[in-house]
Amino acid sequence: MLQLEVIRSEKSRIVNGLRKRNWSAAQLKVINQIIALDDQRKSSQKEVDDARAEMNQLAKAIGQLMSQGKKEEAETQKKIVASLKETEKQLDEKLSSIKQELEQLLYTVPNCPHKSVPKGSTPEDNQVFKAWDKPFPTLPSDAVPHWDLAKKYNLFDFELGVKLTGAGFPVYRGQGARLQRALIQFFLDEAVKAGYEEILPPHLVNEDSARGTGQLPDKEGQMYHCTVDNLYLIPTAEVPVTNIVRNEIISEKDLPLKMTAYTPCFRREAGAWGAHVRGLNRVHQFDKVEIVRVEHPDNSYKALMQMVSHVSKLMKKLDLPFRILLLCGGDMGFASAKTFDFEVWSAAQQRWLEVSSVSNFETFQSNRLKLRYKDANGKIELAHTLNGSALALARIVAALLENNQTPDGILIPKALWKYTGFKKIG
RNA sequence: GGAUGGAUGGGUGAGUGGCUGAAACCACCGGUUUGCUAAACCGACGUACGGUGAAAAUCGUACCGCGGGUUCGAAUCCCGCUCCAUCCGCCA
Numbered sequence: 191m192l193q194l195e196v197i198r199s200e201k202s203r204i205v206n207g208l209r210k211r212n213w214s215a216a217q218l219k220v221i222n223q224i225i226a227l228d229d230q231r232k233s234s235q236k237e238v239d240d241a242r243a244e245m246n247q248l249a250k251a252i253g254q255l256m257s258q259g260k261k262e263e264a265e266t267q268k269k270i271v272a273s274l275k276e277t278e279k280q281l282d283e284k285l286s287s288i289k290q291e292l293e294q295l296l297y298t299v300p301n302c303p304h305k306s307v308p309k310g311s312t313p314e315d316n317q318v319f320k321a322w323d324k325p326f327p328t329l330p331s332d333a334v335p336h337w338d339l340a341k342k343y344n345l346f347d348f349e350l351g352v353k354l355t356g357a358g359f360p361v362y363r364g365q366g367a368r369l370q371r372a373l374i375q376f377f378l379d380e381a382v383k384a385g386y387e388e389i390l391p392p393h394l395v396n397e398d399s400a401r402g403t404g405q406l407p408d409k410e411g412q413m414y415h416c417t418v419d420n421l422y423l424i425p426t427a428e429v430p431v432t433n434i435v436r437n438e439i440i441s442e443k444d445l446p447l448k449m450t451a452y453t454p455c456f457r458r459e460a461g462a463w464g465a466h467v468r469g470l471n472r473v474h475q476f477d478k479v480e481i482v483r484v485e486h487p488d489n490s491y492k493a494l495m496q497m498v499s500h501v502s503k504l505m506k507k508l509d510l511p512f513r514i515l516l517l518c519g520g521d522m523g524f525a526s527a528k529t530f531d532f533e534v535w536s537a538a539q540q541r542w543l544e545v546s547s548v549s550n551f552e553t554f555q556s557n558r559l560k561l562r563y564k565d566a567n568g569k570i571e572l573a574h575t576l577n578g579s580a581l582a583l584a585r586i587v588a589a590l591l592e593n594n595q596t597p598d599g600i601l602i603p604k605a606l607w608k609y610t611g612f613k614k615i616g
Numbered sequence: 617g618g619a620u621g622g623a624u625g626g627g628u629g630a631g632u633g634g635c636u637g638a639a640a641c642c643a644c645c646g647g648u649u650u651g652c653u654a655a656a657c658c659g660a661c662g663u664a665c666g667g668u669g670a671a672a673a674u675c676g677u678a679c680c681g682c683g684g685g686u687u688c689g690a691a692u693c694c695c696g697c698u699c700c701a702u703c704c705g706c707c708a
Contacts, residue, residue: 231665239676249634251688252689267688439663568645
């Protein structure tokens, strides 16, 4: 969530930013409400503090009177404290209800887009940051989408997944399974080479962690929930990995923190089914290698571009046609200040598929996480967090299979040979 | 699943009603000494919110796992919860 002090001190910037997210004048009123409520909070807090200070003083005085044996005097003082206690209780209730209301309002405000983010409301308003300027792969005349290729070469099986679990849980097998493992290994190796520490986190997290990265209280419908133990299956490695630094104060000289993790991702995708979701385009469980960074605020946008170029490199090594979009305000995630999406060209489906989303959250996440750093002067500030997929497997596999199909089989990109152990499927 | 014990600052750990925001030690940081390092010595060393102040600073409040209660006063007493450790059972 946004910092109160920032909303107060940079109100016009925040308001302009929210306009890029197509916030109406009516919606923007919440900003003034927040500021007014915060004023109330401050004065209310002062009242409570003052009342408590008085009580503390009296309590101390009573202690002294008792030790001097002046019981009578102590008794009269006690009565004064008792009445003070009543008013303190009322003031305190008022304060906590103000605080609660304030927090709820703050939760409704998304991050303020960076000044370079274009205005817009739909995916059509996204800017093409880097277009694909080479020809698309030409496919044989009998080319088919990946779900048909999967059947032909026995790479993964949706019906079997239904038998074991349900729709959207593919079973990979044979060369299809091996290709998954090869991609994971390749992506992890590339991330480690780029200086990211490899993390293998739990795939279930507790409520605090789900809250820390903002999945709760809003998006609980998107996560699988083990109610017996009150644990959540992670929708992305971002959740456990970013929560590593929840409630931490990091020494400035230890920044940046660069971490990478492979995990399966579990998403209920409630209500998301419809057209264009065949095959691997949308599934409940998929594999992903994530990269996460904790950065000094001065460096976070440079870091964002480094992450973008890291992902670009992966796409190039896999010989996949891709483009990079700079998301407009309306299409950006709630917590993001600036997001680049990577899309891969799926030649048989003749459409772009999103395979990576790289974002700078500035202090939006760290505010809730209480993730801070201490600078050389001992001053404590919120750090910036960033993350991105590098990369998400299912759709990469879809594109890989479709784009590389030939009459003799599916060609594996050279970069993967040492991981797959084969150069061709079929 | 059964039994016991425990949760205090970055770490170890003292503290059973007021003199405790919290001893001591270790780590970290600054300094002295030193050819360098180490050792030794000296010093500083929590976080959040709020008040005053241009600032340095200073004052108030809260926080000893979380929530509630007793009391003029709670890290300390009582109740509930969560988590952790150990032993037994089961088991990859």
